[in-house]
Amino acid sequence: xxxxxxxxxxxxxxxxxxAAQGRVYNVAGQDWDEVVAAGEEDRSENELIVVxxxxxxxxxxxxxxxxxxxxxxxxxxxxxxxxxLHTGIEKNLEYRTWTQGTTFVTRADYLTPIFNxxxxxxxxxxxxxxxxxLPERALIMRVLLLExxxxxxxxxxxxxxGLELGATTIFLxxxxxxxxxxxxxxxxxGLRMNHAFIRPGGVAQDMPAGGLEAVRDFLRKAPRLVHDxxxxxxxxxxxxxxxxxxxxxxxEGCMALGxxxxxxxxxxxxxxxxxxxxYLGYETYEFDVPTQETCDAYxxxxxxxxxxxxxxxxxxxxxxxxxxxxxxxxxxxxQDAKIGWPARLSLGPDGLGPSPEHIAHIMGxxxxxxxxxxxxxxxxxxxxxxxxxxxxxxPKGELGCHVVSDGGTRPYRAHLRDPSxxxxxxxxxxxxxxxxxxxxxxxxxxxxxxGGVDR
Amino acid sequence: MGIEEKxxxxxxxxxxxxxxxxxRARSVWPATFGLACxxxxxxxxxxxxxxxxxxxxxxTGSTPREADLMIVAGRVSxxxxxxxxQIYDQMPEPKWxxxxxxxxxxxxxxxxxxxxxxxxxxxxxxxxxxxxxxxxEMLMDSIFKxxxxxxxxxxxxxxxxxxxxxxxxRLKLQPLxxxxxxxxxxxxx
Amino acid sequence: MSQAPGEPxxxxxxxxxVEEDGLPAQRDEQPAAAQVVRRGMFxxxxxxxxxxYGLLQIHKRPPVSSEPPYGGYFDTIAQELGGALEADGLGxxxxxxxxxxxxxxxxxxxxxxxxxxxxxxxxxxxxxxxEIFGGVSGVHYPEDTGRELRAxxxxxxITHNRRLRLEVSAPDGDAxxxxxxxxxxxxxxxxxxxxxxxxxxxDGHPAxxxxxxxxxxxxxxQRKDYPLGGIPxxxxxxxxxxxxxxxxxx
Numbered sequence: 069x070x071x072x073x074x075x076x077x078x079x080x081x082x083x084x085x086x087a088a089q090g091r092v093y094n095v096a097g098q099d100w101d102e103v104v105a106a107g108e109e110d111r112s113e114n115e116l117i118v119v120x121x122x123x124x125x126x127x128x129x130x131x132x133x134x135x136x137x138x139x140x141x142x143x144x145x146x147x148x149x150x151x152x153l154h155t156g157i158e159k160n161l162e163y164r165t166w167t168q169g170t171t172f173v174t175r176a177d178y179l180t181p182i183f184n185x186x187x188x189x190x191x192x193x194x195x196x197x198x199x200x201x202l203p204e205r206a207l208i209m210r211v212l213l214l215e216x217x218x219x220x221x222x223x224x225x226x227x228x229x230g231l232e233l234g235a236t237t238i239f240l241x242x243x244x245x246x247x248x249x250x251x252x253x254x255x256x257x258g259l260r261m262n263h264a265f266i267r268p269g270g271v272a273q274d275m276p277a278g279g280l281e282a283v284r285d286f287l288r289k290a291p292r293l294v295h296d297x298x299x300x301x302x303x304x305x306x307x308x309x310x311x312x313x314x315x316x317x318x319x320e321g322c323m324a325l326g327x328x329x330x331x332x333x334x335x336x337x338x339x340x341x342x343x344x345x346x347y348l349g350y351e352t353y354e355f356d357v358p359t360q361e362t363c364d365a366y367x368x369x370x371x372x373x374x375x376x377x378x379x380x381x382x383x384x385x386x387x388x389x390x391x392x393x394x395x396x397x398x399x400x401x402x403q404d405a406k407i408g409w410p411a412r413l414s415l416g417p418d419g420l421g422p423s424p425e426h427i428a429h430i431m432g433x434x435x436x437x438x439x440x441x442x443x444x445x446x447x448x449x450x451x452x453x454x455x456x457x458x459x460x461x462x463p464k465g466e467l468g469c470h471v472v473s474d475g476g477t478r479p480y481r482a483h484l485r486d487p488s489x490x491x492x493x494x495x496x497x498x499x500x501x502x503x504x505x506x507x508x509x510x511x512x513x514x515x516x517x518x519g520g521v522d523r
Numbered sequence: 524m525g526i527e528e529k530x531x532x533x534x535x536x537x538x539x540x541x542x543x544x545x546x547r548a549r550s551v552w553p554a555t556f557g558l559a560c561x562x563x564x565x566x567x568x569x570x571x572x573x574x575x576x577x578x579x580x581x582x583t584g585s586t587p588r589e590a591d592l593m594i595v596a597g598r599v600s601x602x603x604x605x606x607x608x609q610i611y612d613q614m615p616e617p618k619w620x621x622x623x624x625x626x627x628x629x630x631x632x633x634x635x636x637x638x639x640x641x642x643x644x645x646x647x648x649x650x651x652x653x654x655x656x657x658x659x660e661m662l663m664d665s666i667f668k669x670x671x672x673x674x675x676x677x678x679x680x681x682x683x684x685x686x687x688x689x690x691x692x693r694l695k696l697q698p699l700x701x702x703x704x705x706x707x708x709x710x711x712x
Numbered sequence: 713m714s715q716a717p718g719e720p721x722x723x724x725x726x727x728x729x730v731e732e733d734g735l736p737a738q739r740d741e742q743p744a745a746a747q748v749v750r751r752g753m754f755x756x757x758x759x760x761x762x763x764x765y766g767l768l769q770i771h772k773r774p775p776v777s778s779e780p781p782y783g784g785y786f787d788t789i790a791q792e793l794g795g796a797l798e799a800d801g802l803g804x805x806x807x808x809x810x811x812x813x814x815x816x817x818x819x820x821x822x823x824x825x826x827x828x829x830x831x832x833x834x835x836x837x838x839x840x841x842x843e844i845f846g847g848v849s850g851v852h853y854p855e856d857t858g859r860e861l862r863a864x865x866x867x868x869x870i871t872h873n874r875r876l877r878l879e880v881s882a883p884d885g886d887a888x889x890x891x892x893x894x895x896x897x898x899x900x901x902x903x904x905x906x907x908x909x910x911x912x913x914x915d916g917h918p919a920x921x922x923x924x925x926x927x928x929x930x931x932x933x934q935r936k937d938y939p940l941g942g943i944p945x946x947x948x949x950x951x952x953x954x955x956x957x958x959x960x961x962x
Contacts, residue, residue, distance in 0.1 A: 123606050126555050126585040130562070131603060150901075151924040152603040153559055156637035156941075159934050163955040171632065178560035194815050224563065243570030250567070260567075261560055261656055323870075326845040326898040337870070344873050447960075454774040454814050457846070457866050457877060470849050470864060478960070481934075483849035485866065489905075490847065493898050519559050522600070522924055602926045634954050636933055636941030637925075 130518030153522040165448030171264040177520030182217040183462040185266040187469035191458035192268040203399040206270030212386035215379040220249040221463040225515040245293040270401035311365040315498040315510035329465025334367035341461035365513035410441040488516035544674040550579040554590030558597025561624035564656040573659035587613040598626035778813040786818040796833040819877040842867035845896040850910035860884040891917040909934035
């Protein structure tokens with residue numbers, strides 16, 4: 069084998085020619101060892117390959133673009149490029165009333181719609197100054213839906229986690245259980261996703277007939293379903309080999325990068341806003357905050373699956389409390405006529421609309437009720453000026469909603485501080501130095517939802 | 524495409540159309556183009572309860588090079604539109620597009636600067652599926668309608684005639700017949 | 713639609729008889745820093761409305777400045793921060809323009825030159841220890857001349873279980889705010905997003921580029937002077953205007 073470089077210009081050196089055309093080797097046959105040896109010694113610097121894991125990819129949890137610089141199989145540099153799902157939700161909110169804002173905010177992080185709604189509505193209620201006047205039933209129903217959403221979101225994270233590792237059975241098992249939760253959502257809120265059910269002042273509707281019984285049914289089945297899932301995943305040697313020691317981010321790293329949620333809890337710190345800064349009556353519920361010490365992708369998976377158990381515990385307590393409340397007029401929306409949505413909906417022959425009793429009341433009995441109905445539906449309520457930041461513990465981390473009001477019927481500015489957006493910045497810290505195949509479990513362990521990242 | 528495209532009109536072409544249509548409809552491989560909330564419903568449609576695998580759609584064309592059907596599930600932002608077109612161009616013929624959800628069909632509730640108001644601005648759509656998000660059963664219904672369309676799709680010379688017929692029928696559509704008010708806005712129906 | 717500094721017809725030094733919320737005005741309120749406030753009922757501004765509703769102001773102004781004691785742990789924060797800044801030779805009022813305690817939250821309005829120093833103290837002082845960066849968000853107040861663009865920072869302290877907000881303002885023509893990436897590395901993407909949407913330039917940011925909008929986009933979408941960009945909705949011969957052009961009631 070002869071190493072040849074052709075010189076394009078007189079006086080040029082080997083190095084110039086190599087740079088221009090690349091190294092050229094003449095291979096005559098039976099000399100593979102020499103070629104390999106020459107290649108090794110000629111490699112003066114590492115050849116880095118830049119790979120684009122583009123926005124359309126089955127394993128990137130949505131439209132996330134990753135630009136990876138690889139040295140062989142090792143990732144030397146990972147940059148995430150986002151914005152492929154930017155929807156302008158925050159700007160849209162400025163052109164809608166406060167109540168209509170719920171329908172937009174709910175579609176930000178679409179795996180945890182109830183959390184988006186809760187953060188936004190709680191922020192609005194603090195601006196209105198009614199956070200102490202919410203009816204008890206509304207608080208319990210909110211907690212019920214929030215915890216069911218936590219279960220659904222964790223399952224929606226664990227399922228694709230398995231799918232991205234290539235284990236479709238995990239996906240099918242998780243989806244099997246998630247379907248049951250979506251059935252409950254459909255029964256209670258009317259929709260499987262993007263419910264727009266939590267409104268400023270309470271919730272949109274009361275529990276339907278048979279709702280509590282359906283939730284109880286689910287709670288009976290759920291432990292068995294979670295057990296099946298855990299039997300499949302926890303001790304699975306392939307899963308463990310792919311997630312143990314992967315995507316390591318210890319407490320120092322989490323603090324430096326401002327990471328909260330299951331990633332922080334997998335480092336051993338039991339920081340959960342439901343315990344440290346409780347809202348919606350969480351201080352009255354009994355539940356634990358699961359933590360792990362391993363700081364890796366496997367630890368985060370264990371934290372999530374244990375959180376499902378804790379959420380089911382809270383759901384049980386909510387159901388018991390709702391069942392105890394047998395008073396005849398138990399409001400689920402604030403009774404203040406200037407804020408609470410007026411119409412009590414009912415299903416009539418022509419579809420869903422204000423109930424006949426409500427129409428009789430506003431048309432025949434009370435002029436104020438008619439005025440309130442008219443004003444609330446056309447322009448909505450007015451919120452005193454000011455700004456508020458409300459944070460909730462979403463399944464992904466701390467979800468905050470910063471709302472600014474100028475005294476009008478529309479939000480002046482609403483901003484969602486999404487945990488996925490914040491945590492994706494930690495991806496570089498988790499992946500650099502690891503193998504290419506470890507990037508996938510790393511992303512899946514952060515569990516980003518690109519709708520929340522891009523809003 | 525293949526030799527079936529070059530056959531002259533006649534009994535032979537009709538029989539080939541039937542067989543090809545039947546074969547194509549039974550095993551449509553979707554390109555995973557899940558973007559937003561509709562993607563979650565798409566995933567659930569592949570789950571155990573509503574099982575897309577029964578219709579030959581379990582194998583997802585993760586690479587567009589082996590996909591037949593692009594289900595645009597979710598809102599397409601301005602940044603994503605060129606990517607969408609590129610994926611569509613990378614799919615080999617025959618290919619079909621279902622725009623799933625209102626955001627893909629028309630921009631949905633997001634009538635603003637950031638969202639393409641309907642993916643038919645970017646790719647030709649075969650089936651529009653409304654819903655926010657559409658239930659899995661609705662998605663399956665749209666897939667059945669697409670299967671009907673595929674099974675009855677003609678090939679070669681017959682296809683050209685079919686296209687001309689469809690265009691003329693669409694131009695005569697009532698009661699959405701073009702009025703002067705809409706003409707001023709420059710929209711076409 | 714922002715509130716004019718004084719009520720018309722009020723002699724200086726004398727509180728007006730009744731404010732719109734029923735309380736007399738405070739003596740030392742700084743009118744220049746009034747937040748945006750709506751006036752008028754039913755949103756009538758331009759139409760020849762003779763009902764008189766257009767002149768009504770029906771909502772309280774938010775507090776523009778609060779006096780200590782602030783209540784709860786807010787005083788501890790203020791004192792520790794003041795002490796830490798003084799130890800470095802910067803006065804408290806040199807760095808902090810004003811403090812607002814409203815609806816259970818404390819907001820420090822920080823002068824932009826001192827932002828990095830304040831953040832450093834908030835992170836590193838053992839009594840403060842605000843480790844978790846809660847994000848930067850921009851707000852655009854086009855009527856507040858000289859302070860149009862605001863960057864709002866939220867910080868969380870896990871050690872002490874506290875929250876606070878920092879607000880930095882910059883005028884429209886000179887929209888520069890120092891970057892806090894050197895103190896809080898996770899501010900990186902948040903600052904890029906705020907640049908993308910509001911045009912606030914963060915000096916010292918390692919790579920201030922567009923993050924949500926396409927790289928060659930022109931304009932900063934979430935500013936108030938940027939249109940929503942919707943198209944009319946056509947259905948069966950009727951056209952509904954886009955959301956920004958529809959009739960709205962303030």
